[in-house]
């Protein structure tokens with residue numbers, strides 16, 4: 317139902333809330349690109365681009381990368397043709413300044429209004445999910461030793477590449493990412509609520525169960 321209209325989605329949620337997993341499923345379902353600033357920054361870091369080099373230290377410590385670096389990246393990405401029918405932003409915006417820059421850009425481009433999903437997960441469970449997480453450095457797919465093990469231990473189901481633990485999934489960086497979320501990203505919930513764009517969704521439970529809550533909240537099913 318309504319799957320042909322332009323869908324401009326944001327997935328909000330703390331580190332470990334399942335944004336990446338759910339956005340990937342949504343991108344497949346709606347045939348729109350998943351735009352993950354975390355994945356884009358990790359790629360830039362691997363490629364040792366100027367952006368990657370500037371972002372490196374912040375990311376390893378679990379701090380947010382400065383707004384101006386990330387905003388430029390997203391502005392460029394959203395204007396690529398594949399984002400014409402819609403997009404799903406995963407990990408952006410993460411500050412009020414980023415949210416305002418996004419509003420300005422979408423207005424300038426004459427795009428349809430945003431729909432924002434807030435994936436809610438209690439902090440104790442976030443920490444549990446982040447320790448034991450493995451990801452594929454090639455395609456960004458995410459796994460978990462306990463909650464979502466890959467079919468072949470240590471290898472990506474999709475590309476068979478070797479899985480690694482993210483540097484920022486180490487305990488100190490995890491703590492810092494949750495602090496950054498509370499201080500800088502959580503205020504976006506209120507920002508979008510006031511604009512009546514917010515759909516809160518319970519992020520506890522099986523991947524499929526959470527996905528169907530999201531599709532219901534967005535009236536896709």
Ligand code: ADP
Pocket residue numbers: 330331332335353354355357374375376378379380381382383386406407408409410414484493
């Ligand atoms: P998670 O949501 O699991 O913390 P991401 O993969 O989305 O992880 O992001 C990893 C890191 O990349 C963040 O801790 C931060 O350093 C950087 N980053 C990603 N997106 C943004 C953003 N929109 N603004 C600032 N920094 C960002």
